[in-house]
Amino acid sequence: MCNYMGHRVTKQQYIRLKQIEKQFGIAAALEVLKSGFEYGDWAVIVPNEDKTNFDIKMMHWEFIPNYINSIEDLKLVRKGINPRTKERQAAIPWLNAKSENLLINSSGKKAMWADAARKKRCLVLATHFFEWRHYKPHDSKKEFTYPYLIDFYNEDEPMYMAGIYNTWTDKVTGETMDTFAIVTTEANELMSIIHNSKKRQPTILTEDLAYEWLMNDLTDERILEIAKYQLPSDFMIAHTIDRDFRTNPDPLQPFDYYELPDLDLAT
Structure with a gap:
């Protein structure tokens, strides 16, 4: 899953989506490493009301469903505790949403993501992300x-x-915040070798698909088609980094492991 990412975009650079162009100009510029488990904010593109333009906003990276009543309840869910019964349950970090279950969950019921997938789609900006092999x-x-x-x-x-x-909305304090999750899809050939435990990758869109995802009114069928889009390996490059990259002053610096075979893609 995509739980670590970053970008090297400066505040002066422009984000271009089809005919629309906007200066990045926000606090997250040049943040080369961000962990979703920090539950912080990240740069997200959202359409304006009439979908003729877009805005770049900072949103909380962790999709919080409306049935969570308060921040305190949310903290319990992160720890794997049911806030109502206080019983143990699987810890659920809502950082990613599987494309296959955007509308219908694994139990065949309406997914918690469904309304957002139909009405509140966004684009998450990153120049790179991190994964483990x-x-x-x-x-x-x-x-x-x-x-x-x-x-x-x-x-x-x-x-x-x-x-x-x-x-x-926190029903205790009345505080509201925009929260998001990254959509993931099945891994391409490159990501199947790297993320070989779960074989997933973020749904990275071409410019045309990004514009359609953000601006168009989509049928359920088209939502799922785009959500499952698999960016080909040819559009990605990858290299190993230090295991201590999270505390390294240069987390993007290549690091070789003599015992690890090369990424062998079929030719």
């Missing part, structure tokens, strides 16, 4: 994880990741 060296009995940096083929141009958002 599982591998057991020949001389080891233990499997290790190796972090990778995955770049868009044009390194300093932002990717448009499909996203959905919800305006959530």
